[in-house]
Amino acid sequence: MDAANPLLSVDRLTIDIGGANVVDDVSFTVAPGKVMALVGESGCGKSLTSYAMLGLLPPAARRTAGRIMLENTDLAALSERQFRKARGKDISIIFQEPSASLDPLTTVGSQIAEAYRVHHGVSKAEAYEKARQMLVDVGIPDPTRRLDQYPFELSGGMCQRIMISIALICGPRVLVADEPTTALDVTIQAQILDLMKKLVADRGTAIVLITHDMGVVADIADDVAVMYAGRIAEIAPVHDLFRQPKHPYTALLLASVPKLDDAPKADLATIEGTVPTPNEFGAGCRFTERCPLATDKCRTEQPPLFDCGGGHRSACWHIDRMAEIREVAA
Amino acid sequence: MLRYAVERLIQAIIAIFGVLTIVFVVMHLSGDPTLLLVPQDASAEMIAQLRSQLGFDRPIWVQYLEYLGGLAHFDFGISVVQRVPAFDIVVSRVPYTAMLAAGALVVAIGMGIPAGIIMATRRGGWLERLLTAIVVTGQSVPTFLSGIVLIFFFGVTLRWLPTSGSGDFASLIMPSLALGAISMSTFARMTRISIIDELGKDYVRAGRARGLSLGSVVFRHVLRNAAIPVITIAALEIGNLLAGAVIVETVFAWPGIGQLAIQSIQSRDFLVVQVIVLLISFVYVLTSVIADFVYALVDPRIRLVR
Numbered sequence: 001m002d003a004a005n006p007l008l009s010v011d012r013l014t015i016d017i018g019g020a021n022v023v024d025d026v027s028f029t030v031a032p033g034k035v036m037a038l039v040g041e042s043g044c045g046k047s048l049t050s051y052a053m054l055g056l057l058p059p060a061a062r063r064t065a066g067r068i069m070l071e072n073t074d075l076a077a078l079s080e081r082q083f084r085k086a087r088g089k090d091i092s093i094i095f096q097e098p099s100a101s102l103d104p105l106t107t108v109g110s111q112i113a114e115a116y117r118v119h120h121g122v123s124k125a126e127a128y129e130k131a132r133q134m135l136v137d138v139g140i141p142d143p144t145r146r147l148d149q150y151p152f153e154l155s156g157g158m159c160q161r162i163m164i165s166i167a168l169i170c171g172p173r174v175l176v177a178d179e180p181t182t183a184l185d186v187t188i189q190a191q192i193l194d195l196m197k198k199l200v201a202d203r204g205t206a207i208v209l210i211t212h213d214m215g216v217v218a219d220i221a222d223d224v225a226v227m228y229a230g231r232i233a234e235i236a237p238v239h240d241l242f243r244q245p246k247h248p249y250t251a252l253l254l255a256s257v258p259k260l261d262d263a264p265k266a267d268l269a270t271i272e273g274t275v276p277t278p279n280e281f282g283a284g285c286r287f288t289e290r291c292p293l294a295t296d297k298c299r300t301e302q303p304p305l306f307d308c309g310g311g312h313r314s315a316c317w318h319i320d321r322m323a324e325i326r327e328v329a330a
Numbered sequence: 331m332l333r334y335a336v337e338r339l340i341q342a343i344i345a346i347f348g349v350l351t352i353v354f355v356v357m358h359l360s361g362d363p364t365l366l367l368v369p370q371d372a373s374a375e376m377i378a379q380l381r382s383q384l385g386f387d388r389p390i391w392v393q394y395l396e397y398l399g400g401l402a403h404f405d406f407g408i409s410v411v412q413r414v415p416a417f418d419i420v421v422s423r424v425p426y427t428a429m430l431a432a433g434a435l436v437v438a439i440g441m442g443i444p445a446g447i448i449m450a451t452r453r454g455g456w457l458e459r460l461l462t463a464i465v466v467t468g469q470s471v472p473t474f475l476s477g478i479v480l481i482f483f484f485g486v487t488l489r490w491l492p493t494s495g496s497g498d499f500a501s502l503i504m505p506s507l508a509l510g511a512i513s514m515s516t517f518a519r520m521t522r523i524s525i526i527d528e529l530g531k532d533y534v535r536a537g538r539a540r541g542l543s544l545g546s547v548v549f550r551h552v553l554r555n556a557a558i559p560v561i562t563i564a565a566l567e568i569g570n571l572l573a574g575a576v577i578v579e580t581v582f583a584w585p586g587i588g589q590l591a592i593q594s595i596q597s598r599d600f601l602v603v604q605v606i607v608l609l610i611s612f613v614y615v616l617t618s619v620i621a622d623f624v625y626a627l628v629d630p631r632i633r634l635v636r
Contacts, residue, residue: 056535
């Protein structure tokens with residue numbers, strides 16, 4: 001990982017809901033033009049982390065510690081009024097449900113232009129011209145006609161391109177993508193991922209990609225942080241993580257992805273047990289109950305993120321016993 | 331859009347036709363009006379003579395066609411009590427009720443919608459609690475009671491406003507408040523619920539994510555979306571106001587069609603009652619047609635698809 005010159009660094013972020021740390025001590029950095037993927041199952045805190053980066057946490061959730069540094073500014077320390085100036089301009093987000101994220105009663109053109117006019121005092125005509133240009137950039141044919149259409153007249157993939165236009169029209173340095181392709185069908189997913197790759201390459205935008213899809217991660221990410229029950233289990237460059245997982249959770253997760261050369265109708269590999277709920281979080285490692293390597297130490301002491309070299313870090317007391325996991329998984 | 335408009339108009343015509351038919355049938359089910367028109371000691375011959383003179387001895391379908399034919403010429407019959415066309419009697423009272431309904435609507439919408447917006451966006455504040463108290467009161471006090479309380483307080487005790495009559499603007503204030511109070515509460519509750527519902531939607535978070543303040547998102551996007559269910563309520567409430575006018579006009583001695591309806595029922599002037607029922611039904615149907623067109627103006631999904 002290019003830790004020398006990060007654009008965005010989330011530093012020891014902790015988020016509380018009803019007295020439980022549903023995001024606990026989460027740190028990662030992203031360099032310009034890179035894609036950092038946050039992966040994990042539903043409820044692991046990855047979406048809350050993304051909302052915290054935009055200052056849009058739901059009312060029940062509270063950031064209790066941590067910094068969100070965008071170059072030299074701590075976004076988390078900004079007032080709501082100051083944060084508003086950064087939203088959409090310095091850091092943007094696209095969501096899982098593109099169609100629901102657009103106002104159904106307003107034309108897409110007016111919504112894209114609005115995103116530009118919030119941050120720049122320009123005429124409506126000028127903002128519309130910007131919006132038209134943006135539609136060309138995200139590969140929407142016949143942009144002039146599209147600007148006057150309403151969200152219900154566009155497909156899900158088209159709506160996600162509109163959301164990307166809204167997110168990028170002010171040229172933000174960081175784009176947070178919260179499961180941007182989950183609601184789309186597979187061929188459209190590939191198109192949207194290609195588009196995001198191109199945008200990273202052209203503009204040097206840093207992307208924080210929230211997903212639970214390992215295929216998407218392999219396709220687009222440079223680095224991966226695997227989250228489990230609110231904590232980072234393992235963080236590594238994408239190839240290292242896939243080739244040499246150093247946390248039992250990651251290893252079992254990768255083993256559960258079905259492969260083409262599996263025997264037909266073979267049982268899918270699963271991880272025994274369920275994710276602990278926030279009131280079941282103990283003092284030790286949160287994966288203990290499901291982990292084949294667990295010892296008494298795991299139950300009582302939270303492992304720190306050990307540095308394994310080359311930007312690869314893992315929060316496990318038993319990194320040296322990972323060979324055993326490979327046997328379990330095989 | 332054209333197909334949508336034609337569909338709505340055809341539905342409205344069917345609805346009005348249904349109302350005409352129901353009014354006709356109910357008038358006949360409630361008995362032969364001849365008996366009401368003759369003196370107590372009339373002989374059977376006199377009754378039969380009057381009955382055939384009025385045409386009530388003919389088959390019901392003949393009477394029905396004649397009734398429809400008369401309506402087509404705006405002939406609603408002659409009031410048996412006042413001996414002038416029933417339609418003219420009702421029309422002379424319409425401006426008063428229209429004025430009262432407009433006043434009540436100003437109270438209901440002008441106070442109800444802003445109250446609903448504040449209750450939805452300032453949740454947990456003292457202003458929300460105060461407005462909730464007003465809305466619950468407006469909703470739960472029956473019109474005849476609130477009318478009498480208003481008369482007692484502003485008319486008798488404070489002597490600020492006239493207790494009855496229809497001379498000027500001042501005399502319109504209390505009847506409008508009494509009639510509009512319940513509708514005001516309905517508008518406030520619907521607006522509040524509708525906005526809270528919209529605030530939970532994804533496009534609100536997305537709007538904030540592009541740098542809009544919550545207030546701007548509400549003003550530019552939420553209110554329009556929240557308006558759709560409120561329009562439905564508005565159409566129904568206008569009809570309800572006319573029904574409520576019967577009570578309010580009686581309490582305030584306001585010479586509108588509500589008061590006329592009560593007087594006509596008491597004097598068994600059935601043709602006048604019939605015109606009033608038709609008029610109120612017509613207003614009901616008309617407002618719901620207007621509401622359908624307002625939906626189409628607000629919502630492109632209706633305007634463009636159908």
